[in-house]
Amino acid sequence: MNNRSGLPSTLTAIILFLVLAALSILLVVENGVVQRYRILGAVRNMQAWCWTRTSNIAHYFNYRTENERLSAENRQLHERLSRYEAAARQLDSLSVRIEPDFSYIGANVVKNTVDQQHNHLVLDRGREDGVEPGMGVVAPQGVVGIVGAVSSHYAYVFSILGAGQSVSAKLSRSGAFGPMTWPGIEPDRMLLSEIPVHIQDAPGDTVLTSGYSTIYPPDIPLGLVIEAKVSKGSSQELSVQLFEEFRTLHHVYIVKNNHKAEIEALYEQVP
Amino acid sequence: MSRFRNILFFVLVFLLQLIITDYLHLGPWVMVSLLPFLILLIPLQRREHIVLLSAFGLGLLLDLLSGGVLGLNAFAAVMTAGPRKFLYRILVNRDRQDKTEIPLLRDIGWVKYFKYLLSLTAIFLAAYILLDCVSVRPVGFILAKFVASTLVSTALGLLMALSFQNRS
Numbered sequence A: 001m002n003n004r005s006g007l008p009s010t011l012t013a014i015i016l017f018l019v020l021a022a023l024s025i026l027l028v029v030e031n032g033v034v035q036r037y038r039i040l041g042a043v044r045n046m047q048a049w050c051w052t053r054t055s056n057i058a059h060y061f062n063y064r065t066e067n068e069r070l071s072a073e074n075r076q077l078h079e080r081l082s083r084y085e086a087a088a089r090q091l092d093s094l095s096v097r098i099e100p101d102f103s104y105i106g107a108n109v110v111k112n113t114v115d116q117q118h119n120h121l122v123l124d125r126g127r128e129d130g131v132e133p134g135m136g137v138v139a140p141q142g143v144v145g146i147v148g149a150v151s152s153h154y155a156y157v158f159s160i161l162g163a164g165q166s167v168s169a170k171l172s173r174s175g176a177f178g179p180m181t182w183p184g185i186e187p188d189r190m191l192l193s194e195i196p197v198h199i200q201d202a203p204g205d206t207v208l209t210s211g212y213s214t215i216y217p218p219d220i221p222l223g224l225v226i227e228a229k230v231s232k233g234s235s236q237e238l239s240v241q242l243f244e245e246f247r248t249l250h251h252v253y254i255v256k257n258n259h260k261a262e263i264e265a266l267y268e269q270v271p
Numbered sequence B: 001m002s003r004f005r006n007i008l009f010f011v012l013v014f015l016l017q018l019i020i021t022d023y024l025h026l027g028p029w030v031m032v033s034l035l036p037f038l039i040l041l042i043p044l045q046r047r048e049h050i051v052l053l054s055a056f057g058l059g060l061l062l063d064l065l066s067g068g069v070l071g072l073n074a075f076a077a078v079m080t081a082g083p084r085k086f087l088y089r090i091l092v093n094r095d096r097q098d099k100t101e102i103p104l105l106r107d108i109g110w111v112k113y114f115k116y117l118l119s120l121t122a123i124f125l126a127a128y129i130l131l132d133c134v135s136v137r138p139v140g141f142i143l144a145k146f147v148a149s150t151l152v153s154t155a156l157g158l159l160m161a162l163s164f165q166n167r168s
Helices: A002-030 A033-039 A041-060 A063-093 A260-269 B003-023 B035-041 B048-066 B072-081 B084-091 B110-133 B139-167
Strands: A102-112 A118-123 A136-139 A142-150 A155-162 A166-171 A177-181 A189-196 A206-209 A221-231 A235-242 A251-257
Touching: A002 B048, A002 B072, A041 A102, A118 A142, A118 A251, A142 A221, A166 A189, A166 A221, A189 A221, A251 A260, B003 B035, B003 B048, B003 B139, B035 B048, B035 B072, B035 B110, B035 B139, B048 B072, B048 B084, B072 B110, B084 B110, B110 B139
Parallel strands: none
Antiparallel strands: A102 A118, A102 A251, A118 A155, A136 A142, A136 A251, A142 A155, A166 A177, A166 A206, A177 A189, A189 A235, A206 A221, A221 A235
16 A cells, blocks of 8 residues: 555656755746845845945954055046046046046945855945946946846945956057956956957056956956967967955945946947 | 764754855855855755755855845755765765764764865865856866865864764
């Protein structure tokens, strides 16, 4: 009797096993960050509250380093501002008005992972602060990632340190550009690929954002080329040491492209 | 252990796993997971489909709360829960089904407990790491991560078993 009832039960278990495994793989493929925010809105807010408090405690003990970093960033921004003001005065005298291409929203990192294959961050700015999915996130020394989902007061960011993420980057001397991806091991190293083999002076060159996407502004310094090797015989793969220290990331800026809607509308017109 | 203490211990281990996921960062080479240990803690007498659904639910809950890729822990947990009873039979008790609900360190001994926990942990991490890294990371990295993670996670599971289960 037991054997008779055991067979259907085993069969049910095998079918259930296969169904659950298939369902899990489907979820992995979908990677539903947005759905997760909808499902767990209240829990996520409570978790973010905890992450904010623990992040504050951690940063309290690093305040001296953080101050030095912010002070250096301030100095760089003042220098850039004075150059732009001089240029703006010249443009004013020619009666030319220029709207800024990008605007920025300051945010603090309340959660950050760097040792997984798909890393992410949580920022303390959300929908009510004007943050929307698809916006870029930058730091003083490089780019950080792309906003994947938002709640009222928090944003979930896909880190550039993740399988499948890439940044369009270029070499400062030659202007050669290609996708920069994370090989998945050290959080301060990335690979810039598809660089033509005739460019021989890449090692030691600075890597910048190319500006060929609507996500990140152009010319943000990302890192330094430390090694070059020929890949598949037709192009070079460059190892890049990032300027930004992802492990101690605290202040970041969410980037809004003021012309994004116009650019996307243009794409839609193309048959 | 009484049923209430079992449930409390189970919840505590799950909370510890959440804390580990959020705050313990040992680098890209090591991933620490107590989910295989939690699957080991599901009573042996439970029916297979209940065990599978419980493992799937646990994995999914961890995925939802940890903010990682949804489905990764759920997949690895289902892969571990599937052959759990079979592994128990061949590694711990070849002759008969054990009368104890949950395999305890003091009941089945160090060697058998270690082999059982190591097997569950290895299956879990093989499934997790393969799904996470395959085709995007080098084989050497995947193997090194698997070995390091299995050793650390098994050691932590044993430590948990030693600290709590042996007191009752």
